[in-house]
Amino acid sequence: MYHSPKSREYASPILENCIRLHFEDHLLQAKLRLDMPTAADSSSRSQAHAYDAWNSFNGLCEAFMRLFGLISQLAFISQQKSAGTLFTLVALVRPVMTLVNERTLWLKPHVAYSENAAYLRLQSLQSMSQSQFRGDVIAGDIAGWITTEYHRARDVLGNVAAQSVWSLYSIEHSPINQILAEWAGSLPTMYWALSAMLAPARFSMTSIAILQQYSTSLNYSLQMLFWDFSQIGRSFTDIKILYEAASVKNQIVDGDVAYPRADVEPSKGMEIELRNVSFAYPGEKSKEAALRDVSFRIPAGSLVVVVGANGSGKSTIIKLLTRMYDTQEGEVLIDGLPIQQYCMAGLRRAQATLTQEHKLYPLTLAENIGLGYAEHVQDTEMIMAAARDGGAAGLLDKFKDGAQTTLEPITTAFGYQLDDDKHKTLKDVLTKLEKTTEVSGGEKQRLVASRTFMRFRTQQIKLLSVDEPSSALDPRGEFELFERLRQTGEGKTMIFVTHRFGHLTKYADIIICMKEGKISELGTHKDLMGRDGEYASLYNVQAQAFTESEVAVAAGKE
Numbered sequence: 001m002y003h004s005p006k007s008r009e010y011a012s013p014i015l016e017n018c019i020r021l022h023f024e025d026h027l028l029q030a031k032l033r034l035d036m037p038t039a040a041d042s043s044s045r046s047q048a049h050a051y052d053a054w055n056s057f058n059g060l061c062e063a064f065m066r067l068f069g070l071i072s073q074l075a076f077i078s079q080q081k082s083a084g085t086l087f088t089l090v091a092l093v094r095p096v097m098t099l100v101n102e103r104t105l106w107l108k109p110h111v112a113y114s115e116n117a118a119y120l121r122l123q124s125l126q127s128m129s130q131s132q133f134r135g136d137v138i139a140g141d142i143a144g145w146i147t148t149e150y151h152r153a154r155d156v157l158g159n160v161a162a163q164s165v166w167s168l169y170s171i172e173h174s175p176i177n178q179i180l181a182e183w184a185g186s187l188p189t190m191y192w193a194l195s196a197m198l199a200p201a202r203f204s205m206t207s208i209a210i211l212q213q214y215s216t217s218l219n220y221s222l223q224m225l226f227w228d229f230s231q232i233g234r235s236f237t238d239i240k241i242l243y244e245a246a247s248v249k250n251q252i253v254d255g256d257v258a259y260p261r262a263d264v265e266p267s268k269g270m271e272i273e274l275r276n277v278s279f280a281y282p283g284e285k286s287k288e289a290a291l292r293d294v295s296f297r298i299p300a301g302s303l304v305v306v307v308g309a310n311g312s313g314k315s316t317i318i319k320l321l322t323r324m325y326d327t328q329e330g331e332v333l334i335d336g337l338p339i340q341q342y343c344m345a346g347l348r349r350a351q352a353t354l355t356q357e358h359k360l361y362p363l364t365l366a367e368n369i370g371l372g373y374a375e376h377v378q379d380t381e382m383i384m385a386a387a388r389d390g391g392a393a394g395l396l397d398k399f400k401d402g403a404q405t406t407l408e409p410i411t412t413a414f415g416y417q418l419d420d421d422k423h424k425t426l427k428d429v430l431t432k433l434e435k436t437t438e439v440s441g442g443e444k445q446r447l448v449a450s451r452t453f454m455r456f457r458t459q460q461i462k463l464l465s466v467d468e469p470s471s472a473l474d475p476r477g478e479f480e481l482f483e484r485l486r487q488t489g490e491g492k493t494m495i496f497v498t499h500r501f502g503h504l505t506k507y508a509d510i511i512i513c514m515k516e517g518k519i520s521e522l523g524t525h526k527d528l529m530g531r532d533g534e535y536a537s538l539y540n541v542q543a544q545a546f547t548e549s550e551v552a553v554a555a556g557k558e
């Protein structure tokens with residue numbers, strides 16, 4: 001059969017597409033028919049991918065082609081007068097030895113996982129560079145802590161090999177098999193040479209044949225050398241890309257003025273002013289900017305409540321104050337100086353934020369809370385006190401390992417070629433390893449809130465920004481959290497972004513009401529209620545809900 005590489009190049013993508021689409025359709029239907037409990041059960045969750053089908057098909061074709069090639073080669077050699085069956089057997093010794101001695105995991109159903117605490121710690125810390133944690137890492141100023149802990153874990157790991165499980169498994173522990181295989185590789189040459197010596201008349205072409213064999217192996221060695229060099233070239237490119245990534249310039253440029261400034265009267269709070277600020281998120285598709293010509297001034301130590309409809313720009317104000325972004329127009333002034341002039345680390349050390357975007361780290365509960373004050377991450381007493389403030393103390397008691405529990409640990413476990421019926425024991429092991437400890441959304445919010453209370457213990461906080469952190473909390477939990485935050489932040493500047501602002505309004509010095517990226521109203525509760533505008537309407541909707549529920553409760557009692 002004539003086989004053209006060009007025709008293969010053309011046909012292969014078409015065939016791959018057909019097979020892929022066929023199996024994608026098949027998998028889609030298989031997944032859609034699953035009910036909720038079955039889908040949640042990891043042992044029955046389909047781990048198949050449509051591209052596996054193509055890979056298997058491709059692999060099978062290659063294997064058959066190779067087998068066909070081998071049979072043709074063997075048939076050709078055994079037909080040669082000067083070679084015969086004995087030579088064919090001699091030529092087969094090495095490939096057979098290699099095949100028998102090869103330790104490969106690919107053909108065995110297996111479950112692999114790591115138990116090495118230092119390795120798992122390294123993986124957890126590495127995962128904290130992912131974008132989902134960026135906000136927390138920047139606001140919490142814990143990049144330094146992560147790096148130190150990473151180096152510590154690497155020292156503990158020492159020389160323990162961290163390659164993939166497949167390469168670790170295939171490493172030959174004794175070199176004897178390898179040496180024997182090398183010798184076996186020379187057997188054909190020895191056969192030719194010996195035969196030529198015993199019957200020189202029959203082997204007039206012997207020397208040429210040996211030379212031919214040498215040239216074949218030389219050719220092979222050269223090809224391998226070429227391949228090695230191309231690999232080295234690729235490695236250099238990879239290293240270059242790595243270095244380039246590390247030297248990419250941040251868009252937010254650090255300032256050099258230390259915060260708090262020595263030339264400003266000491267105060268417990270931070271003075272904030274926004275002057276004609278307009279801001280659109282980089283790459284945002286919306287035609288409207290998130291903030292448009294926003295101006296206000298918050299004296300140090302004020303309690304501010306920001307209200308407004310979804311998407312009106314409330315959270316964006318907090319993001320500008322933590323310098324997650326810089327304004328495109330207008331100015332943000334902190335204690336009278338543009339925010340860009342301050343050294344970011346100092347400015348962030350003076351801030352505590354609590355938002356719905358904060359995440360749980362893949363670390364212990366103690367570290368999740370303690371990282372609010374990285375220097376005291378080992379201080380159990382302080383952590384427990386912060387957990388009590390955040391309403392998470394009861395939660396820590398719930399677990400067998402208490403504060404040392406890791407809720408969402410990095411999992412290194414995976415299974416390969418496991419059949420539901422045949423490999424039940426391995427499947428059970430995998431299910432057990434994959435199990436994470438589940439907590440409710442409200443419990444997560446309590447843990448994250450405890451981290452903020454831990455941060456207060458640095459005694460450096462001058463601004464507390466709270467952005468709707470209580471969506472999953474029950475009403476009592478939310479009320480208690482806001483009360484504790486308010487009391488802990490007494491005297492500091494506090495900004496609360498919330499839709500449920502009823503119980504905060506009586507403490508608010510300033511209420512900012514946002515609408516479509518602009519300030520629609522600004523003043524005290526009394527002022528704004530008197531105006532009977534946007535704020536009054538939002539307030540009345542809440543008040544009405546309370547009144548209606550009271551009427552319903554009263555009606556139920558009758």
Ligand SMILES: Nc1ncnc2c1ncn2[C@@H]1O[C@H](COP(=O)(O)OP(=O)(O)OP(=O)(O)O)[C@@H](O)[C@H]1O
Nearest residue numbers: 281284286290308309310311312313314315316317
């Ligand atoms: N990271 C982002 N990238 C692009 N656009 C964003 C981003 N975050 C917010 N926006 C957009 O900016 C506008 C203001 O969003 P913002 O989150 O400040 O509103 P909000 O008043 O806090 O809303 P909510 O009450 O729903 O939390 C919205 O139109 C939103 O879609």
